[in-house]
Amino acid sequence: MAKAGRPAATDDGVRRPWGAILAFLLPALTVYMALTAYPAFRTLWNSFHVVLPRRETFVGLDNFVELAQDDIFWHAVRNTFVWAAASPLIEVTIATLLALALYAKVPGARFFRVAWFTPVLMSYVVVGILWMWIYNYDWGPINATLRALGLDGLARPWLGDPDTALPALILVTSWMWVGFNMVVMLAALHSLPREVIEAAELDNCGWGGKLVFIILPLVRPTLLNLVVLSFIGKMKIFDLVWITTKGNPLWSTETVSTYVYKRAFEWSTFDLGYPSTIAIVWFVIVMIAVLALTRAFRVRDKLEY
Amino acid sequence: MRVATQSIVMAILCAYTMFAAGPFVWAAMLSLRTTSEIHLDHFALPDPMHWDKYPDAWFNSNYSIYFMNSLQVVVGAVILVTLIGAMAAHCLARYRFRLNRIIYFVLFSTIIFPPQVTIISLFQILVGYGLYNSKLGLMLVYVAIQLPLTVYILESFFARIPADLFDAARMDGYSDWAIFWRVALPVAMPAVTTTVILNFILLWNEFLFAVVLITDEANRTLPLGIQRFIGDTQEDIGMIATGLMIAIIPVIVVYAFFSEKLIQGMTAGAVK
């Protein structure tokens, strides 16, 4: 993702105006140090302590040992990974199909684009409440439709059933994010060189052929970027769960984020050390996962040349 | 055959549009109906339209407070993060010095950080400085969490401004500081607008940091207010829907005016 190494603008050789450089960077660095770097290190420090109000005790690796045996944590990790694995596939696939439809200039493309993009503009709080209603057992539109179709047996409390709660929430995030992914894909499609596609047409390539041999390989970098972005987003997921299920029922929708919050601010243990440990371990897991993901994509990139 | 496929495609697209926009339309309808009307039929059209529910929610359910709190915190944070981020981005794009790419990478890489890494200690730190449960504290945290994305988007734009322009301004007698304000920033206005809109919407919808750092009724932002409201009045669906619409409307207004800019901002970096 990061593109380091692009040289900065000219100025080479002019005596560097350190005063100006410092003045420009100082506010950003101060904010970064005070509200990102320092808290991150403090969390690391916390993770080796029991942190009670006004009393902090060093406990070494105790928190980590406890975490290793914490079934709820591992359950939350599993849920989060299921989410982070399923979402990119669903979102990017649907988004690509929709983007291709708009790229093919169906009538009303502008309207579709605007309509599909709107869900991502709403906060998870709003979305969560809306979908709690949609999933409502007694009068939610889903069960209402099922009953109207005579499928009463399929109606269920979608968010109250441990088997359906997590898939139901995954559907909500997909509903939110497909539009965003579609817009990005569409932008990528429109930035494709026209000549290449026209050349393919001259080579007697049909729509399917163009798609498989020309378009998808060309937008592959964008596709992979979207997969990574969606993955990262789901690894952080908190708001939606917190509004709708708070991790219930039976931990079936517990994510690492909600678990950290519960341990830090909901459970009456008052200890900030253990949740910090979770945060640190989770941070390491996320970093490894993201690196592995980008690495896997990069290796495949190289094979193509 | 061709017509048949086209109709099927259109049918699918329309069905998807129902799915994507339906919940929003439904919420808008609910917001104009009373809860007792809703209990009779959850999917009826609003008739008559109860516009008075909006002032009711605004004045009697503290939505005016939540809304103004959100506005203060978000507008303040957006102004600060835009200025601070633009200064840093300009500096990283324009001057070549040894730490340049390292600083850029460190700033940028925090985009991946799970928020839990900072949120517990931010709670401790803000408590320590008496900024816990204050709008100022939340605003500063918002500046910090949006800073990486802001710098990322602006840096790539500033880097495309030809260096000759800055040389010309130097020849015209301007200092580094004046060049930033009078040349770089105005020239980068399109990108600055993009980040302003993007940050506005992301922060307007922010929930996690708000729920951790704010507890006082008087300081709640909109997402917190709505959450509290559903806790208090779980059954008053009509009023909740009105509250949801109050939270959505500013975003929809911004989207209506700046949809292209917003899409640019949200897709920045995703297209390679």
Place this chain on the structure above:
Amino acid sequence: MAVVTLNGLTKRYDRAHPAAAEDVDLEVADGEFMVLLGPSGCGKTTTLRMIAGLESITSGTLSIDGRVVNDVPARDRDIAMVFQSYALYPHMSVRDNMAFGLRRRQMPRAEIEQRVRDAAEILGLSTLMDRKPHALSGGQRQRVALGRAIVRDPKVFLFDEPLSNLDAALRVSTRSEIAALHRRLQATMIYVTHDQVEAMTLGSRICIMNAGRIAQVGRPMDVYRMPADTFVAGFLGNPPMNLIPATVTDAPGGRELRFGPNRVEVPAARTAPLEAGSAVTLGLRPEHLAPALDASDSAALWGEVVTVEPLGAETLVRVHLPEIADPVIVRAPGESEVAIGDRIGIRLDPSAAHVFHADGHSMTAAHHQARRG
């Protein structure tokens, strides 16, 4: 109005690479139009940017009117510069673009307006004052860039390849406008270009640079007539001077050169006696060569025609001479009827020949100097 003196000016970006400009000594007189000419990468732009204050000076001194300005920031040097890309501020109108540099100087509003109006008048921009740069043509942008420099009324004007982004026709007309501007303002101007036509037509003097160093400084025709070395000889002139490797024979006088089967006696006016057997380069401008009229001309050099380029008024003929690697270029009359593959004789004018030492420097120029001095 100012004298600009460069004394051993050197720019080195890092130790690993050769200097971008090395030991540049140059004095630009008050009101002079000095052209820095050379191929890309020769150090001319680096030199100009050091004068402007946009690059720091590694060593040597730069003075304006006798005052060393090495450490004076660009904004306090009272120099204006016209950039290759024009570098107009895209968010400002033409008027604001020109006034921008004056506003910083706390000049009274009325005077700023007066100056901007005058400059716009000179450049024919008066009707475009409220336009933004994107609404201007390339030529108009170029004028705004000039105007931005003029309103400043600076001590020194610098131009960095200002015409290279214009189309051919506009380039010719803008060139004469810049010349007119110089006559009108009588200001010191330093102008960087790689285009020798611009250099020849605009420069009071030209300074040819090569690989970071000055190769030669002088009035355009002097440099053309007496190039100081093979680089200048090959760079200035279109088509360039023919440079033919030759050996000094042991004929008495030490002025007979042999290349392949041909022998040429260089007149005493063109070189001091040469050491027999030494390798030299014989330089002959294409206009000093002509196809032999008489097919049996024994003084002619005989060779085979490789290419023929009819240009209308003249025809350029490249002829391969025996044992010489590069074909020589002959400027023949427009109506010459030569065809590729023909064997033709070339008459040369020895009194216009140049002789260069093996290290490249011109023995003709040195001889000329010695005889005059």
